[in-house]
Amino acid sequence: MPLVGATVRWEEAERAAVRVAxxxxxxxxxxxxxxxxxxxxxxxxxxxxxxxxxxxxSLT
Structure with missing residues (x-):
């Protein structure tokens, strides 16, 4: 998924959530x-x- 494209919709089916903390x-x-x-x-x-x-x- 693009890090700098704040307008790109992320499909949850494509990327599973990962607990980081x-x-x-x-x-x-x-x-x-x-x-x-x-x-x-x-x-x-x-x-x-x-x-x-x-x-x-782009969210900075």
Whole structure:
């Protein structure tokens, strides 16, 4: 499937899903000291990652 063609429809029958990771999120105490400021840093941003994990193709 093309990586840079964001408009190309991917047919699921042609490519089976492959699990690449599993993420476990543990419950946090939202009322603990510093949690409000820490929560601001939890937002997902693909540009805050290692270069090899940054977005590729036309969706960047």
């Amino acid at each position: 599993r993420r476990t999120l543990h419950q946090r105490d939202a009322e603990a000291d510093g949690q409000e400021a820490d929560g601001e840093n939890l937002a997902f941003n693909p540009w805050r990652s290692l270069p090899e994990y940054r977005p590729a193709g």
